[in-house]
Amino acid sequence: MSRFGEVDDQYDPHELERRVFEYWDEVDAYEQTVEHRSDGESFFFVDGPPYTSGAAHMGTTWNKSLKDVYLRFFRMQGYDVTDRPGYDMHGLPIETRVEERLGFENKKDIEEYGEENFIEACKDYAEEQLEGLQEDFQDFGVWMDWEDPYKTVSPEYMEAAWWGFSKAAERGLVEKGHRSISQCPRCETAIANNEVEYEDVEDPSIYVKFDLADRAGKIVIWTTTPWTIPANTFVAVDEEGDYVGVRAEKDGEEELLYVAEAKHESVLREGRYDDYEIVEELTGEELLGWSYEHPLAEEVPDHVDAEGAFEVYAAEYVDTHGDGTGLVHSAPGHGEEDFERGRELGFPIFCPVGGDGVYTEDAGKYAGQFVKDADDEIIADLDDNGALLASGTVDHSYGHCWRCDTGIIQIVTDQWFITITDVKDELLENIEDSEWHPEWARDNRFQDFVEEAPDWNVSRQRYWGTPLPVWTPEDRDDGAATAASPEHADGRADEEMIVIGTREELAERVDQDIDPETVDLHKGTVDELTITEDGTTYSRVPDVFDVWLDASVASWGTLNYPEDDSRFDELWPADFILEAHDQTRGWFWSQLGMGTAALGDIPYEEVLMHGHALMPDGRAMSKSKDILIDPHEAIDRHGRDVMRMFLLSNNPQGDDMRFSWDGMQTMENHLRTLWNVFRFPLPYMRLDGFDPQEVTLEDVDGDLELIDEWVLARLQSTKAEMTAAFEDRRQDKALDALIEFVVDDVSRFYVQAVRERMWEEDDSASKEAAYATIYRVLRETVALLAPYAPFISEEIYGTLTGDEEHPTVHMCDWPEIDAYWEDEQLEADVAHLRAIEEAGANARQQAGRKLRWPVPRVVVAADDERVVEAVERHTDLLADRLNAREIELVSPDERWGELQYSAEADMSELGPAFGDRAGQVMNALNEARIDDPSLGALEEAVSDVLEDDESITDEMVSFVTQTPDGVAGTAFGLNGDDRGVAYVDASLTDDIESEGYAREVIRRVQEMRKELDLDVEERIALDLEIDDDRVADLVSEREALIREEVRADELRTVEDGHRKEWDVEDVSMEIAIEPLAAAEASE
RNA sequence: GGGCCAAUAGCUCAAUUAGGUUGAGCGCCACUCUGAUAAGGUGGAGGCUCUCGGUUCAAAUCCGAGUUGGCCCA
Secondary structure (H helix, E strand, C coil), X not given: CCCCCCCCCCCCXXXXXXXXXXXXXXXXXXXXXXXXCCCCCEEEECCCCCECCCCCCHHXXXXXXXXXXXXXXXXXXXXXXXXXXXXXXXXXXXXXXXXXXXXXXXXXXXXXXXXXXXXXXXXXXXXXXXXXXXXXXHXXXXXXXXXXXXXXXXXXXXXXXXXXXXXXXXXXXXXXXXXXXXXXXXXXXXXXXXXXXXXXXXXXXXXXXXXXXXXXXXXXXXXXXXXXXXXXXXXXXXXXXXXXXXXXXXXXXXEEEEEEHHHHHHHHHHCCCXXXXXXXXXXXXXXXXXXXXXXXXXXXXXXXXXXXXXXXXXXXXXXXXXXXXXXXXXXXXXXXXXXXXXXXXXXXXXXXXXXXXXXXXXXXXXXCXXXXXXXXXXXXXXXXXXXXXXXXXXXXXXXXXXXXXXXXXXXXXXXXXXXXXXXXXXXXXXXXXXXEECHHHHHHHHHHHHHHCCCEECEECCCCCCECXXXXXCCCCCCCCCCCCHHHCCCCCCCCCEECCCHHHHHXXXXXXXXXXXXXXXXXXXXXXXXXXXXXXXXXXXXXXXXXXXXXXXXXXXXXXXXXXXXXXXXCCECEEEEEHHHXXXXXXXXXXXXXXXXXXXXXXXXXXXXXXXXXCCCECECCCCECCCHHHHHHXXXXXXXXXHHHCCCCCCCCEECCHHHHHHHHHHHHHHHHHHHCCHHHHHHHCCCXXXXXXXXXXXXXXXXXXXXXXXXXXXXXXXXXXXXXXXXXXXXXXXXXXXXXXXXXXXXXXXXXXXXXXXXXXXXXXXXXXXXXXXXXXXXXHCCCCHHHHHHHHHHHHXXXXXXXXXXXXXXXXXXXXCCHHHHHHHHHHHHHHHHHHHHHHHHCCCCCCCECEEEEEECCHHHHHHHHHCHHHHHHHHCECCEEEECCCCCCCCCEEEXXXXXXXXXHHHHHHHHHHHHHHHHCCECCCCHXXXXXXXXXXXXXXXXXXXXXXXXXXXXXXXXXXXXXXXXXXXXXXXXXXXXXXXXXXXXXXXXHHHHHHHHHHHHCCCCXXXXXXXXXXXXXXXXXXHHHCCHHHHHHHHCEEEECCCCCXXXXXXEECCEEEEEEEEECHHHHHHC
């Protein structure tokens, strides 16, 4: 780009972004930036891989924008940043999508289609989705290594998963277990607890009476899963709970029922008993050992038959005040807690249900039925058997498969586990080694989650995943999970298993001949491989890994470790990761678990945890319900920089972000302001041939004016504030600081103040100083903005620097604070002056005097010395900004005449002094009006509310001036504290009217010049006719001023020019102008 | 059902680690200004600080119990 070249009049994000994309491509901006930092200190960032189903939504967009802003920031700070993006491409979600595409209903369809074909289809689908995501991310302006993303389906990445798992196995943390798990009966696989999604559904709610075997009466249980009754093995009670025996009467018949004392009324109400009477009070302990009869003993002849079954036992999971009856039907073949307790009690694990949710032959009468379909029949049978006390329905939340939305069932199957509960202490210690933003996410939420976490079931009975690298002896049944295999009830690891860690090891040990360089590790290939050692042949366990395991190894998978071990030692663990809060149960957790199990360490040092993107009305976005804001629409409406700025202006620490079109518009306005600030000095610099390399700020130091020094001081404190905010991981606060600087300080104040210097036609030191100042300000501002809005920053940078600096702004260093230009006092001074100016403008408006008209004087009544200092040091600047002929200062210990006073109360003083009457005293003080600002006068004015011995002290009040007639006054303050009052004396003199009218004329001529679209330098002839003779005289006194300002070389009658009638303060004027250039050119 | 977080102007958020008369930006309305300006300036409307209790002379702030939303867990 050529320096100070012509730029668009209007900020046009789409055209600009298109140009910048082209430019980046042309100069290999990304590659050059990476190369530029290749000698820097390493910074290891790991990308949490998005799942490759569906397009980028606003949440993903926010996430990637956050990553981009921090990676760019770290780069600008000099780090050599690892920025390899990743994609999570295996797993059930993709399988279900592909099943939908192919019209499959269940696993049988897949088997018929062919496992290998299905895996191929899944791979194609994932790659297809990846392309879409990748295009989106690039389109958002995110700079990562798009040429070489890590993919969880690549051989080297799958090897990283194998390696991690094998390290965990070496540490004895891998075992095959016979456990109660959540099973999706449609997908026919176990799913992890964190894949279970809870939804409100209507289920049966039944109360069942179990006949006691060796005594009179019945115990009553409650369940919402009638289909688990066939597997009932025992009933649990709370040992310390209170229970009652109730003699209940219905239709003339009496029954003796045992339930928790706290629940007896509600249970009897459910059973619609006519009357009842408590006949016995017992503790849970007294119920222990009571035996009962299985209510479906005949229907399920193969039911549990073991010593001690069908008796009452104590269990911790019983609550005598919760739902139900205080007696809990327990089936170790189903529920997780039942299973644990059943195993403690040494019961066989009876689970008459297969992985597809269909009852097996063990279920007797119900064999072959899907369990949920059997509920009605079971309820009817219980009723027939006289065991049903009540039957209804209940609305409650029940677990569903996260992908296909099928209700899950709890069954006991064989699964492979990483027994992270064995290293729970280590996990909790490792958490301490990580720094989280926000802190509470680690100390409360994550720690709680880890403390509660059960062993990690890593096996899935599916196809599209990383195969378990486990081989077991062929003659044993270690295959896909089968229900009910009581012989494995101890659930310990198989001593004879072989766990393979790398492809090389695989090639060495398998019987078949394979090439480790080219072997694909998916099921299609590895299922065929066997290992024969010491006369035993081992075959592979057919399961694949839980997809969370894939992502859990990203910290070394990103480095292609173990295949490539060149960087692992130097880089691992990750310096920084950044994801949304749902990842506490996901990636934050799986990485901690895997890192600890495999290497004994947490794989990341710093976590930035952001929230979710919500709809403008606060609802969660949901693609399936079509409740969403599409990032592409946001870009279409406002452009990429604006969308990024909006997203990045939100707090990234834990809080959710509400999308807002207003917020987007605001950001566009800010960028437009920046654009205007940027393009304002360009024509002047171009005209004067300003060369920032020749004329640096340091060269013009002696010619800098106060306002220049001030804006430079503000630039230093803005950099300090931004750097601190970035280091605190609050890029939103950093952006706020930058916007305030650009919009408030540079655009509204500095540029307003220097424009006249830039208009000067002759060369001047002051103009050069202003050029150098604004150049430095803009040059550093675009560097500060670059991580947020990389496109507009690039264009501005290119226009400012031409070929003199880096090819791209993103190679710049993060601007450092230059102590030389720091000036806190000046910043504070100007803050005071701006407050006074603002008050003065207000007072002017009250007095009906426009800024264009000078006023004879402005009186500043200062409340404190700091204001006095500021005004004394910068009187001229203040007079200029307020267009006042004179500034008069009234110091704090003086009074300006003709003023009245009131008092403002300070509640922090009144409170302790007056107690509960403080409010009353405050009101009296606020309403008081006195001529003399003394405590005595004030006390007199509020004497009604004061008691005899009470007085008002200095600390309690501050006096406030009341505006006298003829002068308008407005209080000014800083940070909410009053610092004084600015009074504008708006009286008129001939001289003032002369200048006022002259300025009115100038402004109208300027507007007419603009209407003709004249160049700034264009000379004109001016024709001015004013009806009012007095005003005409006043204006003619300022003829020279007018001619200079509007560049009127000639004052004469204009025949054919641009002519207009104006009404100025009720005086009508006729103005005509004509450019002289045309005439000159023709001569 | 449990845990964590949030709740302040129409919207987004502040309110100085530890109570003291609730503020800003955006949006809206009116007026005004304009040779960088789809800008700017001034004013206005808009708040039982989610509810109910408690502590205190005094609570947006501290404590307790709820309500709503988000996430997590069961």
